[in-house]
Amino acid sequence: MTNILYSCYTNVSREGEQFIPEHVFSYQISGKLQMYDGNKLHVFEEGDFRFLKRNHLVKFTKIPPENGEFKALSVRLDQQTLRDFSREHGYNEVKHQHVEPILSLKHDPLYKSFMDSLTPYQLKPLENQKLMTLKLTEAILILLQTNPELAGALFDFAEPGKIDLEAFMNKNFRFNVEMKRFAYLTGRSLATFKRDFGKLYQMSPGKWLQNKRLQEAYHLLKEKGKTVSDVYLEVGFEDLSHFSFVFKKKYGLAPSKI
Template structure:
């Protein structure tokens, strides 16, 4: 399971277990995710900051953000984490039922580190048997656990209401600054458009006015320029940079690089 999958097709409670180091690439976080790191480490990059989560840590990953992450199991052990998805439909219903609303909203990081708390630990321990309840017919039980998670988050950190119950879409922001900061994320143009507060048509129109190029052509050129710098100046291997810069496979990256610079990246 990865956060980049469409959460509509995922159960509300998910349990991740990996034996090998797993590089997941890019993702668009569609819904809030409350997680507990059981073992191993998770290294995350939101384009501005590198964040890490270690055994015993709790975190809330905010919706409508871009992230890259690396799952690292301990020596001779397993990477394990437990997560519960808090989708917008569930949170809207909770807001109406119990009268919670957001106020004085202040932007926060893509991943919020939560202080360890015995209530969180007891809750996450109670979730582990629920991995057996993801088959149809147990929706009400899972919904109750989602509600319990929301109550606990608000009990331990009341200010999280300004995150959980902020239902606004991203507002219109500086497109040039955003793209220069996030060009290495391999997501669809509609995600970039949404995150900059635009329709896809408006995004394309604004993009071409600012960059004098189409989004797809600019993205490839910008990623190749960064690759050239990392390989030549930072002495990084092509196999280490192509995923980092949003290319899906090494052969496509090498072909595009040679077409632009007249030399294979391995020969640079």
């Protein structure tokens, strides 16, 4: 997987996995990006820079400008690169320091000049590994110079610890990710996650998620007056026809009739 990612969309897009496995340093070239982390909606406009912390769930909507294209340039800072950097530059590993999952970075000339240097690789991938390492090292040095507190995220190599399952699921049931992601983020193997879930809810995670999402969908349709096309994505379904089928099966009415 390349560490330099260029995104370009001509239509509004909500597609993609809602999980951030590695830290990401991004530049919004054009259009608008909306990101929801389970607590807060973050909006990034043209010219904005952001830092996304690894091991977090995020929903995103990519909105191109009128008669234009959504464009973003991102640098993925993987764990091996950061481990190598920490050894070479004398940074000690830190554990579980609190850093917000989505950070809006205050504009700095270093960010723009760095992202401009990546322009040639938007259409032609950077295949020279030594040059790739140099660019990633430059990105890390810039982030540490402008935001020293990011060391608490960049050099935290610990895996998620075991956390309260009920609180986590009630907060994150709307995210459409594989069950193994939920298990990992709660500090459990998939087998342990399913076992603990069964003890807590007396049903499978899949059944609970469907019921919880349908209840939330009913509330949004009935009390908030939202449209079916918005609601099914918001609560974690990925297919409108499947959502309509299971909703009618549970409530006896098509969602459009609520």
